[in-house]
Amino acid sequence: MKNLLFFASLCMAILYTGCSSDKNNDRAEDCSDVICDMAFLSIPITIKYEDDTPVVLDSYEVIEVATGKVRDVPNWGEVFHTYAIASDLDREEFFGKEIELQLVGKIGEKTVVTENYVVSANCCHTYLVKGDKEVVVKDKELQ
Secondary structure (H helix, E strand, C coil), X not given: CHHHHHHHHHHHHHHXXXXXXXXXCCCCCCCCCCCCCCCCCEEEXXXXXXXXXXXXXXXXXXXXXXXXXXXXXXXXXXXXXXXXXXXXXXXHHHECCCEEEEEEEEECCEEEEEEEEEEEECCCCEEEEECCCEEEECCHHHC
């Protein structure tokens, strides 16, 4: 019983220290010893109608909410039916921060999608913190 209690206490101590987080992102992670893979990642958003057919936007913008800056993102919408909101090209700028982005998609002159996301980056990749990777547009008459 003592061994079980000791083992459980040890596990809790390890979990407690391993799961601590720096919510304010006050400290920058030292990436000098980190080995990253060679993958180039983006954060793709899929937009579809309720019947699962893809929405093909005529145009879209990704706006940094805090500054109003329109981000330069690759547009693969017509080919792959996904819309990148950020990629590893943004890693250095997003590193250690949580950045709120807004995706605004249009068909013709009509805005059909407005979604907000929070993204960040670590030593190797940009990643999604908050937001839906799949957006459903209800009105198929927008085509």
